[in-house]
Amino acid sequence: KDSRVDDTSAGRLDGKMREKTLTMDTLNPQVKAVEYAVRGPIVLKAGEIERYLEEGGTKPFSEVIKANIGDAHAMGQQPITFLRQVVALCTFPELMDSPSFPEDAKWRARRILQGCGGHSLGSYSASPGVECIRKDIAAYIEQRDEGVPSDWENIYLTTGASDGIMTILRLLVSGKDSSRTGVMIPIPQYPLYSAAISEMDAVQVNYYLDEDNCWALDINELHRAYQAAKQHCQPRVICIINPGNPTGQVQSKKCIEEVLHFAYEENLFVMSDEVYQDNVYAPDCQFHSFKKVLYEMGPEYFSSVELVSFHSTSKGYTGECGFRGGYMEVINMDPEVKAQLVKLLSVRLCPPLAGQAAMDVIVNPPQPEEHTFKQFHQEKSSVLGALAEKAKLTEQILNAVPGIKCNPVQGAMYAFPRIFIPPKAVEEAKALGMQPDMLYCLRLLEETGICVVPGSGFGQKDRTYHFRMTILPSIEKLNVLLGKVRDFHISFLKEYSGLE
Amino acid sequence: KDSRVDDTSAGRLDGKMREKTLTMDTLNPQVKAVEYAVRGPIVLKAGEIERYLEEGGTKPFSEVIKANIGDAHAMGQQPITFLRQVVALCTFPELMDSPSFPEDAKWRARRILQGCGGHSLGSYSASPGVECIRKDIAAYIEQRDEGVPSDWENIYLTTGASDGIMTILRLLVSGKDSSRTGVMIPIPQYPLYSAAISEMDAVQVNYYLDEDNCWALDINELHRAYQAAKQHCQPRVICIINPGNPTGQVQSKKCIEEVLHFAYEENLFVMSDEVYQDNVYAPDCQFHSFKKVLYEMGPEYFSSVELVSFHSTSKGYTGECGFRGGYMEVINMDPEVKAQLVKLLSVRLCPPLAGQAAMDVIVNPPQPEEHTFKQFHQEKSSVLGALAEKAKLTEQILNAVPGIKCNPVQGAMYAFPRIFIPPKAVEEAKALGMQPDMLYCLRLLEETGICVVPGSGFGQKDRTYHFRMTILPSIEKLNVLLGKVRDFHISFLKEYSGLE
CATH class of the missing domain: 3.90.1150.10 (Aspartate Aminotransferase, domain 1)
Incomplete structure (x- = not known):
């Protein structure tokens, strides 16, 4: 060894080469x-x-x-005025006295701050999020899904949807057995999924969307992918992106039913990435939440299939990516596992409060009887x-x-x-x-x-x-x-x- | 098997029991x-x-x-008015026209927004953070460390310090070899460290602080812990918390020198948790950054020891926990590894922008010649x-x-x-x-x-x-x-x- 200094080593006082601790050779290969x-x-x-x-x-x-x-x-794209008003009021409550802020925004901000420690956006929230925001989200989901019940204790605020997806995969993919855990993802997919699978060293199980059929998900292809994967790993979870990223398709209700039936039969955990739920453009398409479809399939399904749905402030009509807001709704998770989820979330303390506040506005927007409704509706x-x-x-x-x-x-x-x-x-x-x-x-x-x-x-x-x-x-x-x-x-x- | 429904299973249409996919038995044991x-x-x-x-x-x-x-x-504790003014202005730029916001806050907010895509806090930033904020942080570190150079490209904004600490450990702890990677931490420690080590299945190597000596770090104890650990793992990284959490001690310059010399000799990667750098109360104590001490030890050290220092908006005099703001400065990291770090950060897109803005105020506070200085200084x-x-x-x-x-x-x-x-x-x-x-x-x-x-x-x-x-x-x-x-x-x- 000599005392040559280069990019990956530096000279030592005693003339021996001092090597870097962290090099491409020693870096975590999963990274x-x-x-x-x-x-x-x-x-x-x-x-x-x-x-x-x-x-x-x-x-x-x-x-x-x-x-x-x-x-x-x-x-x-311009921000939705009302959303920013609420977050600004939460950030600087002195603005509550300003006549240029609408009352509709002020009462929302006051309510959010009531739910914060010391009435400040600067406090940690509980790890699953501010309680009143979780309740607003549950109420919103019930309304979206035409009465399908939503329990606010199943709602967890996240730091964007990515954070939630990583957290749930972390529960499912076992360190030592990671290379036996199969994660089914669509191809084409949003590469957060493949990145997470690589980082956790799980097995990526591809099911191909049908390009010749507007990128529809074909149930036969799911079966094929599952059977093929079973030869070398245990598929435990299926990820769906609806509406599709990057493919833009909107799944039909029938197709969602088939996926859920398949997950039910094969004991798969379902992760449903629904961050584009407000972004449906084709007149003959409609967003159906996985949860609502599961409910309509009957209590045998609704009481058993483990389903997590993800949403975000970053997409929809708000496009508030920088706020890193989002939530997940967790259905049928084993109560003990849920306690473990909360524990895992608590290590990172809580999602950013401004993002939680932004999420609250999305699920609790101005109503037709409110003064701010017209402008909000126009902007949206x-x-x-x-x-x-x-x-x-x-x-x-x-x-x-x-x-x-x-x-x-x-x-x-x-x-x-x-x-x-x-x-x-x-x-x-x-x-x-x-x-x-x-x-x-x-x-x-x-x-x-x-x-x-x-x-x-x-x-x-x-x-x-x-x-x-x-x-x-x-x-x-x-x-x-x-x-x-x-x-x-x-x-x-x-x-x-x-x-x- | 029967069709009984309980907490961890649910009835199946065909009468067979359908088990949950994710139970305490199948949960990732590292979680x-x-x-x-x-x-x-x-x-x-x-x-x-x-x-x-x-x-x-x-x-x-x-x-x-x-x-x-x-x-x-x-x-x-009340928020620092100036910090909240800047973040509110960034959130709702219509406030730039309001005479009740000081010019000192407005120019900072304008400058931050200039650095944001579409001049909006709602855009993703680059994964390492907004460029002008990284530059402000580097300038702040140089001033704090009395001229020791800081390169803004070594600064990475984070989602609170916890996020940065987890990310760096993720690079260092190799999935398959995790149980051979030793991570040295003080005892008592802040349990984020032990939690991260458990989650990554690395080896926790304890070095005990000396309670009888005001929780000082004793270099002999470091040697003992290291040698003992070498019997069963490869210690690769040493974590220091200064000022200490939960122990409140402030490390002397001599002690820091000893730690850095030890890390230099044993080829350890140094993680220095300095989130309490502004919280020093004892009149005979002073905060010394690991980086400055490393610099003063001479170029052999300063050009070779791999060091990451963490800071946060959550502590100090601002206490803005809910903003999830923070940064890390990364010294002497292998350039290829740094590219891998950026890639890993990019999967989660970026830290919350409001937290980045809050961090910017902390490193770029009102100056004596500014109108807002008096109130800011008083509050601080x-x-x-x-x-x-x-x-x-x-x-x-x-x-x-x-x-x-x-x-x-x-x-x-x-x-x-x-x-x-x-x-x-x-x-x-x-x-x-x-x-x-x-x-x-x-x-x-x-x-x-x-x-x-x-x-x-x-x-x-x-x-x-x-x-x-x-x-x-x-x-x-x-x-x-x-x-x-x-x-x-x-x-x-x-x-x-x-x-x-």
């Missing part, structure tokens, strides 16, 4: 295995280009458009109306491009079009040790400034290629963006088909 | 192993008593005083002055009780007095399958309404007993509380010494 495409290499590249432009560099475009992540406010409708329009626009423009096929964006916030990549481009990507759709997305970014995420980051059938883009930019910007995607795609096809 | 006393059984009991009192039940007291957790606002001094007074008061009153011995509360927010428990009480506790200090604390709660945490939840030398209580109640309330503890202790001693 190394984690992939999260939504903020992956393409987004790092986009950041580099942004800085390059800021520093006066030139590109064939003047700005980077980050269509990689469902970050509504970053795309210019305007956001959701524009999203519906953008969903349609995206589908139409993309489908008019030769070599792109986009299923209808029935819900959520993304298009996940299938793109034809010529064999020559596939070969070139392989030679570069890169997924073909990564090559495609990098070229798109370099040439147009548009940042989308390769389909390989979400999973897709072999030899099919996609990208995910949000539909969140303003209509004007979205039109420009889609036009650029079209032009890029056409020239990409030409280039690699040898027509140029 | 089961987690203990977190600060919100443990004694606090659940306190909640029960509170509800009983609310419902009109009677007890020998009228209210439960929760001295179990460092939750300043819940104990009546008043909180810290009262805490110093309460630290002294607590020590004095407790030490006047026969059978209680309390080290000086040099810093942080807790007293951790040693209590004499008569052998008869120890036997009774053992017969009940309970730690003796748990029996003591339960009795204290039942008889006085005072909720403190048994020392066994933090770790302590065999056959010594303690409890942790916060010094956060108002002076008036603290006097009452300490008086009740005294009376309880005396009568407890009498009862179990057979003198009654």
Whole structure:
């Protein structure tokens, strides 16, 4: 050994080499295995280009458009005034005296603060969240589900939905036996799931959504995936994303029934990611909660299937990602396990109070008889109306491009079009040790400034290629963006088909 | 098998029993192993008593005083006006037009919003946090450490300090090899550490603080603990809490040097929990950051020892626990590992933006030349002055009780007095399958309404007993509380010494 100093070692006083404790060799390999495409290499590249432009560099475009992540406010969506009023009142209660804040907001803020220690947003809440907010959420769920009972003690506030999903998986995936625990997830999926599975070293069990049928979930495919997985692990949990991310499909009631029946028969724990429940655009589609469908299947199901549903402040019409608000409703969990869940939550003390307050406004919005209703309703409708329009626009423009096929964006916030990549481009990507759709997305970014995420980051059938883009930019910007995607795609096809 | 329905199973349509998927038998055993006393059984009991009192039940007291957790606002501490003004302005930027908000707060809020996507607190930030806030933190650290350089790219905002600590441990503790990774922690410790170690199935390596020497860290004890641990695991990381929680000691510069030299020699990764850095009360004590001491030890040390320091909005003079704000500064981490850290953080997207904004105010407070300085300074001094007074008061009153011995509360927010428990009480506790200090604390709660945490939840030398209580109640309330503890202790001693 010598005393050479480099990136991973530093000189020692006695001349012996002092090695770093934490290197790529000693790093937890499960962390190394984690992939999260939504903020992956393409987004790092986009950041580099942004800085390059800021520093006066030139590109064939003047700005980077980050269509990689469902970050509504970053795309210019305005916050819902009423929500921000309530949170501001909670943050700075001196504003209760201000005549410019509506009474409807003040009584909500007062009520939330009543539920906080010392009437301050600066206190820890109980680990499952502020009691009155949990009660509001339960009342909201009952109303949403047309009377299906909801017990507020089954509601747990979370730090965004991601936190809740990780926590529930942590209960289900056993450390030592992790490599025997199968977690069924849709493909394509939101990569939080695959990332969590990698981090916990569980077994990812893929069930493929049917692209030819608007990304519908086919029950036969569930059976196939389950039986195949049983050969090498014990599938214990099935994750569903409805409306779908990145695929935008909205599940039919019949399909949900089939999934629940399957979970019932195979003793699977059900995790239902319903963060896009307010984002349904297709006129022939409707959001059905897994819980309501379970209830309607009868008491044998409703009293036995273990189900957790997740919601969030980050999506819907509020798009309040930065508040890191969310909740989960936990049904039929063994009471002793529930106590363990609370214990686990308590180690991290509590979810952020501003996020809890924001969640409260979402489940307890202005009512028609309140003065604030009109403005609130206007703002909400305007956001959701524009999203519906953008969903349609995206589908139409993309489908008019030769070599792109986009299923209808029935819900959520993304298009996940299938793109034809010529064999020559596939070969070139392989030679570069890169997924073909990564090559495609990098070229798109370099040439147009548009940042989308390769389909390989979400999973897709072999030899099919996609990208995910949000539909969140303003209509004007979205039109420009889609036009650029079209032009890029056409020239990409030409280039690699040898027509140029 | 029959079709009986009970807590852990439910009837099946076909008459066979359907078992729950997630039971105490199938739950991740590492979750089961987690203990977190600060919100443990004694606090659940306190909640029960509170509800009983609310419902009109009677007890020998009228209210439960929760001295179990460092939750300043819940104990009546008022928020720092300026901090809340900035966060309210960020939350509801229409307030920028309000003449009742000071310009000093407005420019800070404008600057923070400039750093947010779409100038909204509702956007995700970059996973390591808002860039200008990271820069403010680096500047603050440089000033605090009298010029020791701080690189803003080494700063990562977190969701409270707990989140950062868990994340760094996650890198260090390898899934499959977890039971070979030793994590050195002080005893007594803050139970987040033991909880994280249990959850990750790592090896807890205890080094005992010296109660007879004001809970000082003795370097010989570090060597002993390390050598003993090496017999069965590889110690990779040493955690230090300075000022101490629950023990309140403030480490001397010499002691910190010794720890760092030890870490340097033994190739240990250093995690320095410095969330109480602003909470130093003893006139002969001063906070020294591990980073500054490392710097002063010379370039061989400063360029090689891997060190992460944690800070938080929850403690200090702000006590903003509910905002879940915090940061960590990461020194000498392998650049490739750092990229892995960013990837891991990105899966959870970002820390809450309101917490990031609160952190920014703490590191960028009003300056003497600003109009808001006077009020800010007054509020800050008043909180810290009262805490110093309460630290002294607590020590004095407790030490006047026969059978209680309390080290000086040099810093942080807790007293951790040693209590004499008569052998008869120890036997009774053992017969009940309970730690003796748990029996003591339960009795204290039942008889006085005072909720403190048994020392066994933090770790302590065999056959010594303690409890942790916060010094956060108002002076008036603290006097009452300490008086009740005294009376309880005396009568407890009498009862179990057979003198009654």
